[in-house]
Amino acid sequence: MSGPEPHILLYARDLSVARGDRVLIEQLSLKLVAGERLLLRGRNGAGKTSLLETLAGVRAPALGGVERLATLVWVGHRNGLNPGLSAEENLGFWCKLNDLPDTGVADALKRMGLVGRSRSRPSRLLSTGQKRRAAIARLIVSPARLWLIDEPLAGLDVEALPLVADLLAAHEARGGAAILTTHQALPDRVAPHRIIDL
Known part of the structure; x- marks a missing residue:
């Protein structure tokens, strides 16, 4: 007998994403469940960031829809500092x-x-890596169950991995989930549970 189905945190149905008049992604459907780490992988310009922005609600879809069933925190590749x-x-x-x-700010940093x-x-x-560390610290102070992180390791040194x-790992153990993007292979310690190639 199988156990209970994992809690779904995000649905995307028949999602199409465009930048200007160029369609980057057509009719993509996905779901993300608690405890899962999903990687959106593809070359530069494949639409990874645009898709992540659409899943986060920062960009409107060209077609289809996204249903977010949990609070989310978004960390873009530009850090937002x-x-x-x-x-x-x-x-x-x-x-x-x-x-x-803001009581956890000092500890998060x-x-x-x-x-x-x-x-x-x-x-x-700050150095590029320090700026990235500062942006990632948002994840620590946020109670959001859904993390959307664009190029999480960009600019980071080996010690930050x-x-x-x-x-x-701690976030997923608490019932959270994460969607990451990259155009490179991720190290084993950050390996995803599932990959979508764009």
């Missing part, structure tokens, strides 16, 4: 914007390896 604010200020502002308490001056200097002075892998 105000260059004049520190990592701490950026994360605090993001919390306020999303009606979340510490877990991502941003301590001391790297936490308090303007983001424009276990941090991201541990975050994903």
Whole structure:
């Protein structure tokens, strides 16, 4: 006798995604369940980011629809940091914007390896990897069950890989799920449960 069916967090039905007058993806259907890690994989320009934006509700679909059955947090590949604010200020502002308490900001940045001056200097002075760490820290302070992450390892150094892998594993163990994009192979520690090639 099989166990209960996993809780579905997101449905996409007959989804078509376009950029301008160019259709990138046609009639894609997918579902994401609790505890799952889904990878959207494809070459540059295949529509990975556009699809992720559509799943997140940032971009309207050309056709079809998306049903989100859980709260989500979106981390784009551009990080979304105000260059004049520190990592701490950026994360605090993001919390306020999303009606979340900012009490976990310092701990989230510490877990991502941003301590001391790297936490308090303007983001424009941070390295590419430090900016990415600051953006990923949003995942720690958010209670959202659905994580959508565009190119999660872009700009990160080797030391950050276990941090991201541990975050994903802990999130999925709590009943969360994640959709990632990449045009490269992911290391074993961040390997997906399922892949959709675009």
